[in-house]
Amino acid sequence: MSTALDTGGEMGTGPHVDRRDAHRYAPGRPRIEVRDLGVHTRRRTLVEGLDLTLEAGDRVGLIGESGSGKSLTALAIMGLLPDNLHATGSIELTPEDGGGTTQVVGASDAAMSRLRGRDLSMVFQEPMSALNPTMRVGDQVAEVMEIHGTARGDAAQRRAVELLESVGVVDAEAVARSHPHQLSGGQRQRVVIAIALANDPDVLICDEPTTALDVTVQATVVQQILEGAAAHDAALLFITHDLALVSQVCERVVVLKDGQVVERGTVAEVFTDPQHPYTQQLVAASRLGTRSGVPSAAPGAEPAVAVRDVRQVYTRPRRSLFSRPSEVVALDDVSLEIAEGERFGIVGESGSGKSTLLRLLAGLESPTEGSVEVTGRAVSGVPERQLGWLRQTVQMVFQDPRDSLDPRMTVRDVVGEPLLVQGAPRVEVDERVAELLERVGLEAAMMRRHPHQFSGGQRQRISIARALAPSPRILLADEPVSALDVSVRGQVLDLLGELVDEMGLTLVFVSHDLSVVRHVCDRVAVLRHGELVEVAPTEQLWAAPGSDYTRRLVESVPRLAV
Template sequence: MTGTVLTVRDLSVQVATPSGAKTVLDGLGFDLRAGETLCLAGESGSGKSMTALAIMGLLPKPMCRITGGSVRLGETELVGLSDAAYRKIRTARVAMIFQEPMTSLNPLMTVQQQLTETLLEHEACTRAEAPARALQLLQDVQLTEPERRLKQYPHELSGGMRQRVMIAIALACDPEVLIADEPTTALDVTVQAEILDLIRKLQRDHGTAVLMITHDMGVVAEMADRVVILRHGQEVESAPVHEIFATPRSDYAKELLAAVPRLGTAPPRPEKPGGVPVLEVEDLSVRFDVRGGVLNRVKARVHAVEGVSFRIDAGETLALVGESGCGKSTIGKALLGLVPWDGSVRVMGRQTRGMGPASMKPVRRDIQMVFQDPGASLDSRMTVGDQVAEPLLIHGLASGSELKDRVEHLFRRVGLSPDMMARYPHEFSGGQRQRVNIARALSLSPKLIVADESVSALDVSVQAQVLDLLQEIQDEDGLAFLFISHDMAVVEQVADRIMVMRLGQVVEEGARDAVLKDPRHRYTRRLLSAVPVPDPHRERPERIETETLGSPIWPVGEGPERLKLEEIARHHRVAV
């Protein structure tokens, strides 16, 4: 590492609110050296992203403004710089990768047009050289079939591919500083590992300084040289990464690290005796038509779920794991009749195949769902109390004072105060909104809850609280859970059994410890090898590669070969 490329001193930012100006960044300072990775870590609202926007000159005006301090890029003072001057610096000297690549790319422009625009804007090459340079950038970020990708639009790419395009755009002009704002939060664990490896490789090749913003302490351990921990806009602790993990000085840093789920540390889970089957699924298949041509005929079908069978007993948690597109969430939606399906689904012994909305109404009392995004799951125009009461009214289970009493009880049950019932969703944090969703799901006293990535959008400490709450409810009520997730460390905390899915089919299933401690399928081993380990002292496991994932889309009349599961040990089956 050589000299300092970015210097931040006493940086303060205020946001206008109805009750007056609120300080969201208070006296922050740090140095970033060439070739170094500095991680800004902390929970939502700590000021991490606000720091990045302030450095990039992207604070929303007039709502936000820098009220004090200095940001120097080399010898250039960035605070107070005009928009025209900032345009010459962005991407050319300091570039940024955003959390959600789909909202960062222009949906109306091809990948080549977006890369070329950046190169020409900063005079990185001539117009004649731009296509070859764009192709080289996609090759540098190891995008498959780069010639084809240049002609595609963002919606035609997967999340991981879009993020690679964002990295290519960010590195197009060989910047001195790369700011990565939660660049892997929305990605699967395997894609996340590939993106982090890519950033490390490009950093080595170009000597770029990286400012990594994340709430994932596993990512911090893998990527950081130094760490600054933020809370409520202030620096809590700053130290080299090994010191932060080995000897955290502040109570907050200790709490943050203690809340991180670590794969391989969950206590043994006692084997539960076979109970009453709450859910029995046999040969479940879900297919979606792909139409095209002048007559809009069915040209192909997406085989989202192909011949999946399982059962869940009362008081048991079955975890469904796998990458995006493997069919996990589709199974959850099929169980509630939200997508058309074939096969057999029995809820408390009742066959739901062929049931209409009216017939499904009593079934839905027994099976409820908690979705991934707690904000999008709630109606912004209704108070949270009314939303928790709504299922009870729809099913005619309570009214008047009894309804109010039951809703108050549900709020207390999930750790919320009854005086919060009159508030609206925007007045709550993400963790509190998810508690409201859980209260609503519990309102009908269901036998099974489908938790679809229900904690993936939450900070680690809030995630731990919600998982503890779900476990407590299960212990008290004997609830069954279908827990859908791509986070193997979280799955280890909650699951009794695990089913690993790939391209709509199960490739491995068994008791939690059998699958996690003795994975037999190569794909399962790949998922486990990609989990970031929140310990900088531990050597990273070698990444396991598998053959190309393939596609779930097949011509009409064709389909994938059905996998057969072979029992290799008690409660452990693997696809052959």
């Protein structure tokens, strides 16, 4: 049994040897032991020399940014690497039932199928990708038991409902009869957890299981994962880029960079006294600072944004020929004003109305009732052909740059398109694109590349450059960092703040994460089920929430618990 610590090095720093012997292994074979794991393509090595040991009841965090090798490690352990990748080294799985040790590396598909879902289970990041959209939820939970013979027929169906109840699903019998698309994101993730726990696995792997969830739902789901793993004495490998979450979930942590382990130890040791420069960078980026000061508008000044008595109602299509169409109230009697030059945050869970409000400000929708004004001019009820001024005044930065950037266009065309629409000469457009790219921290020469040639953080910088191209007065940001790694997130937030201050912009920043809003915004509006719960200066809201709902949002924000 190896307890050797990895010697993966940071570029330019030489080999790094961790000084900690963080975990003393109990007698007997561990549930899973990974030695010198490598993951390779025909030409490249993506993971190298990784050692990892999990005992029954262990809770180990595997952290690192996108491309560090976290998910590849999980897929290798599960025997699910794609055909163009292969694993080397050793992965030994020893079930509690004493059935002998299985070598995962090189095992046949048939052998791994007998293990997956029984001895070894995994909770994936996106539950809609893990669930069959054509099957009822209860059948999917029961199926994993029937495949392995732990329950069959009616007994499996009854057990499926019990499992759904055990992971916090309300009205589990009704949910069991539903299809995945009829459930919320949090409900779908609970279903995936129930499937993973159905056969009392010895090893449970969770790969970014809460990234797509609201902060309050995230806290609940994490608690259910921990309770489920503890109930079965399963070894838990928790993969994430969120250090605060790891500090609350795990006892030990392993840090990956570029496919190599650069640091490992207890959570308290690694997060309070990180030894490797990369770990130090991650820890620093996880401690977002606060925004101080609230700008005051000049007396009598026109607000940059005014929303008055807005109500937005959507009509759902009929479920049958004779049924009545139902209505969904997305916003209900919302009024607020945003001063020119202010950094204004809007927070709330999914379905709270945040994105609907942003679409109204951008003139992409008109409210059912009430009015929206931007820089003193009416937006609501105005025909699209008369909103040309708004397209220059207001620009948006979206959540995922992969979806908002045309993959067929070069960066020059992406960023320059708004200028060409305004009739700017091509020579001037190229000069402006070069200036904007440098302003957001990229090189002008990058304008000849396509979006897929950039990292997630670089793509979001390109999105910001595009939004700034027509020289707007108001910048709308819809969850602009939720898809980014922790260190990149901090860089993009700092960039946004600097640009807003330098260019005198008004920022409207939407997020479900209060810690992010706290870092960027002066004031915050809290939405819940389409209603405005409260509006307050950010630090006041953080220190003394004015409602139980806001207090719950604040308390649900993961913090480094060391």
